[in-house]
Amino acid sequence: QQPVQSPQAVILREGEDAVINCSSSKALYSVHWYRQKHGEAPVFLMILLKGGEQKGHDKISASFNEKKQQSSLYLTASQLSYSGTYFCGTEMDSNYQLIWGAGTKLIIKP
Amino acid sequence: NAGVTQTPKFQVLKTGQSMTLQCAQDMNHNSMYWYRQDPGMGLRLIYYSASEGTTDKGEVPNGYNVSRLNKREFSLRLESAAPSQTSVYFCASSQGTERETQYFGPGTRLLVL
Numbered sequence: 713q714q715p716v717q718s719p720q721a722v723i724l725r726e727g728e729d730a731v732i733n734c735s736s737s738k739a740l741y742s743v744h745w746y747r748q749k750h751g752e753a754p755v756f757l758m759i760l761l762k763g764g765e766q767k768g769h770d771k772i773s774a775s776f777n778e779k780k781q782q783s784s785l786y787l788t789a790s791q792l793s794y795s796g797t798y799f800c801g802t803e804m805d806s807n808y809q810l811i812w813g814a815g816t817k818l819i820i821k822p
Numbered sequence: 823n824a825g826v827t828q829t830p831k832f833q834v835l836k837t838g839q840s841m842t843l844q845c846a847q848d849m850n851h852n853s854m855y856w857y858r859q860d861p862g863m864g865l866r867l868i869y870y871s872a873s874e875g876t877t878d879k880g881e882v883p884n885g886y887n888v889s890r891l892n893k894r895e896f897s898l899r900l901e902s903a904a905p906s907q908t909s910v911y912f913c914a915s916s917q918g919t920e921r922e923t924q925y926f927g928p929g930t931r932l933l934v935l
Contacts, residue, residue: 812864
């Protein structure tokens with residue numbers, strides 16, 4: 713049931729773009745994106761809801777394809793501060809519990 | 823505003839020992855959660871409390887008990903620790919359970935020998 717995140721890791725130069733994907737084998741009610749820096753707590757980025765509503769930061773964009781049961785997080789003109797591991801949490805059974813992916817490690821080099 | 827606080831930050835236990843992880847939030851949130859995070863596996867929900875006075879099992883509740891002491895505090899107890907419970911434990915809170923932002927504490931690193 714765990715959603716699959718891809719890629720597992722990506723290395724970018726500052727200013728480059730990245731796309732992180734999260735795919736589920738079950739229908740999704742919502743997808744939540746968080747970023748975690750090494751040794752720190754996860755921090756909220758965005759929630760995407762079935763039906764198109766989004767809640768989150770203005771500088772980060774994401775999509776939610778309900779038919780394909782997947783979400784993508786778009787990081788444009790990456791900055792050093794974007795480094796960390798990105799997790800998607802998926803709500804599969806409309807019980808508000810989140811099942812989390814294994815994470816995508818993003819490394820930004822100057 | 824401290825947000826979500828957890829104690830202790832680090833703990834080493836021997837197999838069979840018991841301990842309680844403490845969590846408190848000062849954001850007047852209704853819902854609180856306990857997760858564990860293991861390398862390569864992301865976060866897994868142990869227990870959650872949708873509101874004061876209620877608790878429910880999550881994905882991996884075996885070996886754990888919880889208490890929602892009041893609206894602010896949510897504790898996690900390991901009655902008889904096992905090496906498989908070596909992990910990083912995060913407490914989180916949200917205004918409600920309905921697709922709300924979760925705010926995480928700094929985590930407790932637990933090693934069971």
